[in-house]
Amino acid sequence: MRERRANDEFRLLDNRRRAKSQKIARQNNEFKNQENEKRAEALKISRQNDEFKAHENKRRAEVLKIERQNDEFRTEENKRRAEAHKIERQDDEFKREENKRRAEALKTARQDNEFKEEEKRKNALRMYNSRDKYKNNFDAMKSNYESNIKEGPTHICSCCGGLWFAYSIREYTIEMLANKGLKTEFINTVCYLKHAIIKLCATCRKDIMSNKIPNIALSNGLAFYEIPDCLKILTELEERLISPRIPFMVIRTLGFSKQFGLKGNLVNVPMNVDTNVSILPRSFSDTYTIQLKLMRQMKNKNAFMYETIRPKVVHTAVKYLVQQELYKDEGIVISNDWMKEYPNEKENFIVKNEDKKINETENTGEDSDHDDNWNESDDKPINPVVTETLLNDETEDQTDTGIKFAPGENNRPISVLMDLKVDELTFPKIYCGKQRKIKENVKLTYAKIAKSELRMFDRRCGRVSKLFFTYKKLQTRKFVDAISINLRKTKNTKNVTVNQMLNRDYVNGLVHNDDAFTFLRFDRSSPAFWELKKKELMAMNRQLECATIFLTLSAAETQWSELLVILTKVLENKVITLEEAQNLSYEKTCELIRQDSVTCVRYFEHKLKCLWEILSAPCGPFQGYELVDKYVRTEFQVRGSPHVHALLWLKNAPKYDKNNPESIERCVEFIDKLISVSSQLTEFSEELISLQRHKHSHTCKQHVNGCIICRFGIPYFPISKTIPSQCFPQRDPAVTSRKLW
Template identity: 25%
Template sequence: MDTTVNHIPRSSNDSHMIHVKLARRMQYVNNYMSGNVRPKLLYDAAKKFVLKPLAIEEAIELSTNWCFNNNVENDQYEFNNDTEFYTHNAIYETLLTSDDINFMGSSENGIRFAPAENYTPTSILFDNNCEFLAFPKVFGGYKLNPEYNNTKISYSDFTKSMILRFDRRVAERGDLLLFMAKKLELFKAIQRTWKSPEGPFLDYKISHHYHRIEFQQRGSPHVHILLWLEGAPIFDINNLNTHDEVCQFIDKIISCSSENISDDFVKLQTHKHSHTCQKRIGNTDECRFNIQYFPIRQTLILTPLPNDIEDDIAKKYK
């Protein structure tokens, strides 16, 4: 009884609860996640987090305006007795159900915002502290630098060590385990693809890129990529010397050799005429893709034909 008397009544700031909805973008109808939070507890946790080494390294600061704008407690409270937004009023007709909790639990109320909108996301390849920042409850604002015999261990060994530890905070978080597994798969894929120290484009470094992923009608994804390479020759349609330079550049980084290609891959890339590609022209069936394509012995840059060329000669070129 003494404990109850010493703790009641509680401060309204300590017990205040609001419904928060997070969205990827404000124009989206559905929320990414939602739930009830206690602002006082979040603020107290944030005050401790900004003092941790990782928060100091990332220059994370805590705004003090919230404290001054929300530390006044009013003696009089206004209660909303309007129940028109309730679909079934019978479930609320009990003294055990708080009006404030029901009001905040409604999907039409609460605070909704998109914290990452209008920001450019940082690639996981350049964010060394992504998992330590994304899971503060597990790592507590500290950055781990795992080493063994003064040698930094790989991310694969780090993942195994975290799972097998006596402290089960990591093993009990399915979202963190999935994040680490996907990150490990990404690193392995990059290591296989970009194994050469020069990269896939030899001495030409990528200075800028743009890509767009599109989906066909049957759902097959494909990507369109534009790459800007440092030191690459510049093509000038009026300068024939640049034609040869660009062709030599293309031959350096692109190959059509099929010496190391398996037979199964060749079969998948071989076109077979069927009713979907053939169309009847007179008494013959012709492929609407104009297959077969005859190979060219060397790399060529095809320029537009002159406007004054005769039609018969233009057809021969085509």
């Protein structure tokens, strides 16, 4: 047979015959499987020979290289390999080993400086191309903006318990953190909230990865106690009756469709809880209620707080509180005998004369406008109205009915900085009559504690009284620190003595040199602060020349369905759709907004951040005019919601010259490109027109030469094209008033 196969023609015919018979035989699955096993065993034995193995691998590589020159074959093979690799990586052990192998290989390769630099260059180029592609695609940016504004601070950090946006949170498991070298005991300590998925914010993540416990971790003593049922149902005045401290604050409504503001200072007055409880009747049922007036002084006409309270609820709450350690340390007990009169041993509680009359003038309408023909505001306001705002400590329509008492009249006020337990003693409903037990080795400022409380997933500190109390205490602390620093750093106050401070000429010298007001720079409402901001803005004008565009942005919380979805999830732990949010009643919408003003402000800041990203993009509204710089001022006007004024500097923007017709023409073209007016109705016409409609109110009313005009000069005369305002003649107030009003 060997001799016959030496003939090429015979060998070819014999091979064809064998292949044909083999093909027929392999149609039998049993024979096929046996043959495959036999071939595999033979190949396995043969590949034990290194020379044979190397030769076969080389042959396979050559064959595969030739086959991969076919694009269709290469695509199919890559797809098959990817599927096979995906299935293999479902095995955790294989995945872990492969990741380890890749990391080791990359670590070895990075020891070569040339490879390391090339990798950095490729990563930077890939990131640049990705960002450039994104910034030049307006549809993608718009879609991303619409997606981002649906996100809110709804993600809870497992360490600090704060509410964060999605971009600030990263998710881990205990195994993932353990693989980073963290011990299980340490992980259980820092992760106060126990969940299968551990969420960490950027602040906590940085410390935890360094094997440190973050200062604001709940495990450091910042966690709230669970509120008992007897304290949950307390009203504002009922809480004041059982609190050893009264925070006298003038919280005033600011007018129609506005929120609340704080007037004057915070006065922290201690009082006797037993005295307060003794004011209540001796016998009462579970449903018994009385009208109670909390007075600053008995001689004042109006009450500080006026409310219908439930004596049974007050007594149940105070019995619980006197058993707590904090109240025991303060020596607070409830006697069985009712006190019939107040002690007169201490000095009278001193208040300013303007505080006595503050409630008398609140509703006199001095600032309101009685001209019905002028005030045209008749629609529902965008922001919550007076009865829908955060808290109302004012008293309206007071009568002589009810019990009057002034528990702090004969007590001397205590500084909120000297009273170390003032928060816990002032708000027993929040702290449950217990003191925060912060670990001794943890360094926390009051500002960090306040941030932790306001960001907490437990929204109990969102009350307006607590917000204003925290603000005034923090402001007082900053004033004290600023004064201390100012006395050490100011050149004219190096060695200040008491005698110098009592010298009027020395103090006048400090005022003349502005050294007396330097410490006020951090306070937004002070002249020193605005002097600093004015210098910053003037410096920008000198370097960048005059700003190109003035932009105003206002919050419209009641019309933001995304915000209502977020508030419902944060406050009620309930998920609703955008359609359901749009169908909420106006009263329910305002209730959600007033319950959590902190989340509303954080969402406004987030939405503004997303908007700046679009305005700064090359494909944004200022296409062709790059946004060089901006100056942003955020303020809270009388209506209470955030309001932004911004000056924008655009590159290659035309300069206005009233004496140059070409300059005026270029400016008109520039304005028409950014600001458009059309008489053609679209699906958005009514919505956009409603946002641009001006309604006369007392805020725009101006008296000029005995005539009433709008200080904005509205209505504007219709024109067919854009004309600079300097081209218009000055209006005659008399003609304007006769024509408009």
